[in-house]
Amino acid sequence: MTDIFFTAVFSENLALSFFLGICTFLAVSQRVDTAFGLGIAVIVIQTITVTANAFVYHALLAPGAWSWAGLPDLDLSYLALIAFIGIIAAMVQITEMVLDRYLPVLHRALGIFLPLITVNCAILGGSLFMVEREYTIGEAAIFGFSSGFGWALAIIAFAAIRERIRYSDMPNGLNGLGSAFLITGLLSLGFAAFAGAAG
Amino acid sequence: MAMREIRSALITNNPVTQQILGICSALAVSTSVATALTMSMALTAVLCTSNVIISSIRHHIPPSIRLIVQITIIASLVIVTDQILQAYAFELSRQLSIFVGLIVTNCLVLGRAEAFASRNPVGPSAIDGLANALGYSLILLLVGTVREVLGQGTWFAMTVFPLASNGGWFEPIGLMTLAPSAYFVIGFLIWAIRSKRRDLVERTGYGLRREELSDD
Numbered sequence: 444m445t446d447i448f449f450t451a452v453f454s455e456n457l458a459l460s461f462f463l464g465i466c467t468f469l470a471v472s473q474r475v476d477t478a479f480g481l482g483i484a485v486i487v488i489q490t491i492t493v494t495a496n497a498f499v500y501h502a503l504l505a506p507g508a509w510s511w512a513g514l515p516d517l518d519l520s521y522l523a524l525i526a527f528i529g530i531i532a533a534m535v536q537i538t539e540m541v542l543d544r545y546l547p548v549l550h551r552a553l554g555i556f557l558p559l560i561t562v563n564c565a566i567l568g569g570s571l572f573m574v575e576r577e578y579t580i581g582e583a584a585i586f587g588f589s590s591g592f593g594w595a596l597a598i599i600a601f602a603a604i605r606e607r608i609r610y611s612d613m614p615n616g617l618n619g620l621g622s623a624f625l626i627t628g629l630l631s632l633g634f635a636a637f638a639g640a641a642g
Numbered sequence: 643m644a645m646r647e648i649r650s651a652l653i654t655n656n657p658v659t660q661q662i663l664g665i666c667s668a669l670a671v672s673t674s675v676a677t678a679l680t681m682s683m684a685l686t687a688v689l690c691t692s693n694v695i696i697s698s699i700r701h702h703i704p705p706s707i708r709l710i711v712q713i714t715i716i717a718s719l720v721i722v723t724d725q726i727l728q729a730y731a732f733e734l735s736r737q738l739s740i741f742v743g744l745i746v747t748n749c750l751v752l753g754r755a756e757a758f759a760s761r762n763p764v765g766p767s768a769i770d771g772l773a774n775a776l777g778y779s780l781i782l783l784l785v786g787t788v789r790e791v792l793g794q795g796t797w798f799a800m801t802v803f804p805l806a807s808n809g810g811w812f813e814p815i816g817l818m819t820l821a822p823s824a825y826f827v828i829g830f831l832i833w834a835i836r837s838k839r840r841d842l843v844e845r846t847g848y849g850l851r852r853e854e855l856s857d858d
Contacts, residue, residue: 460821462669466749469662521725524743525717532710562713564666564747571740616836618843620662621829628825635822 447585452593453637457565459597459630464565468598469623471559478602482595484556486588488538489569492531493587496570497580499526520574527570535561565594601630644769651773653839657750658781659832660842664750668782669824671741675798678786680734682779684727684742686772688719689751693771695719697759712755713746720745750778785827793818 457463464485472478502508504526506518539557542550560566569590573583604626613622657663664685671681695715696703703711724742727735735742745751754774759767790796795803795812804810817823836843 462821462824463666463744465666465669466662466664521721524721524724524746525714528713528717528746532713562747562749562752564744567747568740568744571743575740614833614837615840615843616833616838618836620659621832621836624825624829624832628822628829631822631825635820 444582444585447582448589449637451586451589452596453634456593456597456631456634457568457590458594459627459634461568463568464563464594465627467559467563467565468594468601468627469620471556472598472602472605472623475599475602475606478598479595480552481556481559482598484553484560485563485565485594486591487553488531488535488557488560489566489591489594490584490588491538492527492534492566493569493573493590494580494584495530495534496527497573497578497583499530500574501580523571523574527567531566531570532561565590597630597634601627604630647766647769648773648776651777652780653835654842656777656781656835657753657774658778659828659835661753663753664748664778665828666744666748668778669785669828670821671738672782672785672789672824672827673793673819674790675783675786677734677737678782679779680727680731681738681741682775682782684723685745685748685751685778686775688716688723688745689754689775690768690771691719692716692751692755693759693767694764696755697762697764697767700760703760708760709752709756712752712760716751716755717746750774781828781831784831785824788827789818789823793823 451457455461458465458468467481471481500520500523504519504523506520507515508519509515509517535557539550542553569587572590573586576586578586605623608622608626617625651657655661658665658668668681671677692712692715696712720743723745724735727738727742754771758770762770787797790798791802792815795801795805795810795814803812806813
């Protein structure tokens with residue numbers, strides 16, 4: 444259990460070693476407080492969607508899932524992609540409505556980030572890794588939480604560094620996107636150095 | 643017109659280095675040129691087809707549900723591409739792992755569908771899809787080439803620099819096979835492009851003068 448957590452947060456961080464959700468990572472990291480909001484939203488949605496997708500995959504799509512109905516050879520796993528996208532979109536919508544009804548403060552803080560998350564590759568990637576690594580539903584829930592946590596940690600650290608270097612005098616061509624990539628590379632090296640902690 | 647579109651998408655308006663679209667899946671598959679080429683071909687096929695399909699039914703999609711329709715079309719195309727790869731190039735498709743599936747959420751595909759194909763005729767949409775796919779492929783192949791040549795001394799599995807372990811002179815750079823190197827290579831690439839073309843550097847939020855700073 445703890446090894447899934449440490450691997451997903453540090454040595455196999457979704458953003459830094461699998462490049463997932465990098466578009467959002469680079470675009471929404473100008474300030475620490477926005478990065479923090481997005482990070483929390485990713486943790487919540489990632490935990491919910493990976494668990495829900497694991498449930499749907501094992502109950503309906505995995506090879507042999509329909510054997511109780513007399514169809515042991517039915518393999519619907521090719522539908523996983525389109526099912527996951529649908530479930531993610533639905534889950535984001537439901538989370539938004541529940542937050543709006545019961546936790547309006549949180550909804551106001553996370554509101555603008557939730558729709559962004561529907562097409563974030565980190566969310567879909569988490570579910571696809573869950574299938575590829577054959578996690579059970581319990582493992583999937585832990586993996587969902589920890590990979591979201593790792594992504595949030597990475598974007599908050601990155602936003603803090605970016606706030607610091609905002610006024611530094613860099614070569615002209617390196618300003619902006621160029622330096623953002625180099626810093627992400629260094630962050631990625633730093634996170635990879637924690638690989639031993641997973642053992 | 644078509645040539646100008648393509649030239650603009652290759653450098654000035656390159657989807658990866660300029661619009662930050664679609665890098666999510668691009669970098670992970672750039673450890674070797676062969677996987678980079680396969681990924682480029684898969685993306686080109688999906689992007690062109692989705693642009694053509696979405697553009698040809700653009701008058702029949704109700705605006706309120708157009709995102710869902712677009713994502714469904716893209717997802718179906720990606721499933722087809724993925725199944726074809728698994729059938730005819732199984733080894734490569736294993737190396738590409740989940741990244742072919744992630745073309746669905748590739749911001750480039752949905753971005754072009756939303757920004758261009760949903761309001762332009764079929765012909766220009768096809769050219770737009772092709773041009774952006776070429777811009778994406780160019781960067782992917784460049785990064786793939788740098789990483790494979792420096793990391794393993796080979797290009798398309800052909801020996802370029804004979805390795806020291808096989809009696810040659812080249813000591814491979816281990817970092818190039820790891821994830822961080824993709825960020826470094828693309829960072830330096832952007833630096834090189836923008837040193838040549840000063841007008842491409844973005845201003846917002848980074849300048850030293852007050853009026854250059856925006857609020858976000």
